[in-house]
Amino acid sequence: MGGRELKLLESRRLLTLLLAGVFLWSLSTVDWRGPIIHTGGLAAFLDFLASLFPPELSPGFLGLALSASWQTLAYAVAGITLAVLIGFPLGVIASGSVSGSIRTGLGLAVAVRLILAAMRSIHELVWAVLFVAAFGLSSLTVILALALPYSGILGRIYGELFNQVPEGPLRALRASGASPFRVLLYGRLPMALPDMLGYTFYRLECAIRSAAIMSFVGIRGLGYEIQLSLHDLLFDQVWTLLLFMVGMVVLVDMWSSRVRRSLVS
Amino acid sequence: MxxxxxxxxxxxxxxxxxxxxxxxxxxxxxxxxxxxxxxxxxxxxxxxxxGVDSPTRPAYLEVDRWLVTGRLALDTLAMSVLAIVLTGVAVLPTFLSGARNVSNGDLGGAPSRLGTLFYHGVRLAFTLTRAVPELVWAMVIVFFLSPGILPGAVALAVHNYGVVGRLSAEVVENLDPGPAKALRSAGASNLQMLIYSIFPQALPHFLTYLLYRWEVIIRTTVVVGFVSAGGLGREFRLSLSYFHYTDLALLIMWYLILVIAVDLLSAWLRRLVTGKG
Incomplete structure (x- = not known):
């Protein structure tokens, strides 16, 4: 035991050195010779901070910000619903609990887990840029791009939750002659549902951010308005939009944490 | 229910x-x-x-194209490392004051007005930075910083400061208060208590979150690079607008290589941090 601990300690020391080295290397890739802050950058920064007091509060602009927030929320919700619809069946297969035969079940599970990992490995905006190049810009293309990585993560988590369900009730179901599908429907699903719900609500908050940046491919919403205001150097408008973004995220976060708390009790 | x-x-x-x-x-x-x-x-x-119909050889079959874009991939990796280090450096001194049980004296310290003020300030900073996505921070930051690796890394760090900071503060709130109270009853000062009991208890969690976020950050570096003009992201946009599609394919391959490498590396480091394995 002592030798093992010593080895761990040594490898940690080595690791610390290694990480410090990596950090220094990353610093060295920054071009420090040129100006870090560009000409007028500092003035622009101070201007940006000063524009918070006060932000743009005219009724017309607040209305615009509100409708942009709704657009972003709608895309986020649409993306998440599609992600649940795709992620749920994939999660079921990934848990390896669909097929009666262990071998086919396991083979399928490994294949689906790889697909889920592939969906997750590409950022939603990169998917969106590629999809728009392939299919042209439309709401559905963008929602699909948004849903892909979210399906990947939801599918993985759902699969894990299905597998963490206590075995006892499942065995009882099997003993009474239930097919694997019925074991899933009446055993695994109801027991995993609270955690699935809690996690999906948590992801909704992330989807709002993802929906906002879809402005980059031309989808309207908060990100789009922020881009426009930045382009016109209207920092007070930018702040208003940022605060709407913060407000929406905080509201959804409060909702989702209340859902999770009510599920625990 | x-x-x-x-x-x-x-x-x-x-x-x-x-x-x-x-x-x-x-x-x-x-x-x-x-x-x-x-x-x-x-x-x-x-x-x-x-590149099936293209008259020239596709870029991903050319060794020198791999080398040229490999530099960009290395820049992108550097951006992610810089981002995660900046995040860590910013979170480390602030997350303790963002924990309710530290600021209100539940762990044995006396509640102070300054502590409460710090608590609300830090929490507000977490919420504000976390709610705004990396790409939007990058769009704002390119107004101040010269384009390249740094603005991208800063944008990633600003958003992740809120994410990691909040998670770390919550870890402290859920810590077992026993060791801290034991130290307190042995006459330790507030600072000693934080340094010798809370901090070492929270550190592994903090590092684990940072490593998890590194996996998210490497996926986002390309997106941030779209506007901050650093690493693979800039080239990705250029190849797309100039219709250099086989170059685009090569960049996607590099992107996937980075993502897989960072996922494996982060899993290995996380095992080291938690001492399992």
């Missing part, structure tokens, strides 16, 4: 309204998606990515 059930129904209604709004307000594009023209365009795009 009732609140959760009501929320579930509420969400279903919200989903229906959202889909209805999107399909009604913006034509949606369902007709486009099933039209043969769209699919032949998509087919062409994939063929161009692979």
């Amino acid at each position: 009732t609140f959760a059930r009501a929320s579930l129904y509420g969400f279903v209604v919200l989903a229906l309204v959202s889909w209805g709004y999107i399909l009604a307000a913006t034509d949606g594009g369902a007709a486009d998606l099933v039209s043969p023209k769209t699919w032949s365009n998509a087919g062409n795009f994939s063929r161009q990515l692979i």
Whole structure:
């Protein structure tokens, strides 16, 4: 035991050195010779901070910000619903609990887990840029791009939750002659549902951010308005939009944490 | 259960309204998606990515193209490392004051007005930075910093400061208060208590979160690079607008290599941090 601990300690020391080295290397890739802050950058920064007091509060602009927030929320919700619809069946297969035969079940599970990992490995905006190049810009293309990585993560988590369900009730179901599908429907699903719900609500908050940046491919919403205001150097408008973004995220976060708390009790 | 059930129904209604709004307000594009023209365009795009009809050799078969883009991939990796280190450096001195049980004296310290002020300030900073996505921070930051690796890393760090900071503060709030109280009753000062009990207890969690976020950050570096003009992201945009599609394919390959490498590396480091394995 002592030798093992010593080895761990040594490898940690080595690791610390290694990480410090990596950090220094990353610093060295920054071009420090040129100006870090560009000409007028500092003035622009101070201007940006000063524009918070006060932000743009005219009724017309607040209305615009509100409708942009709704657009972003709608895309986020649409993306998440599609992600649940795709992620749920994939999660079921990934848990390896669909097929009666262990071998086919396991083979399928490994294949689906790889697909889920592939969906997750590409950022939603990169998917969106590629999809728009392939299919042209439309709401559905963008929602699909948004849903892909979210399906990947939801599918993985759902699969894990299905597998963490206590075995006892499942065995009882099997003993009474239930097919694997019925074991899933009446055993695994109801027991995993609270955690699935809690996690999906948590992801909704992330989807709002993802929906906002879809402005980059031309989808309207908060990100789009922020881009426009930045382009016109209207920092007070930018702040208003940022605060709407913060407000929406905080509201959804409060909702989702209340859902999770009510599920625990 | 009732609140959760009501929320579930509420969400279903919200989903229906959202889909209805999107399909009604913006034509949606369902007709486009099933039209043969769209699919032949998509087919062409994939063929161009692979470069089957192109007169020149596809970029991903050229060793020197791999080397040139490899530099960009290395820059992107550097951006992610810089981002995660900046995040860590910013979170480390602030997350303790963001924990309620530290600021209100539950762990044995006396509550102070300054502590409460710090608590609210830090929490506000967490919320503000976390709520705004990396790409939006990057759009703002390019107004101040010269384009390259640094603005991208800073944008990633600003958002992740809020994410990691909040998670770390929550870890402290859920810590076992025993060791801290034991130290306190042995006469330790507030600072000693934080340094010798809270901090070492929270550190492994903090490092684990940082490593998890590194996996998210490496996926986002390309996106941030779209506007901060550093690493693979800039080249990705250029190749797309100049129709250099086989170059684009090569950049996607590098992107995937980075993502897989960082996922494996982070899993290995996390095992080291928690001492299992």
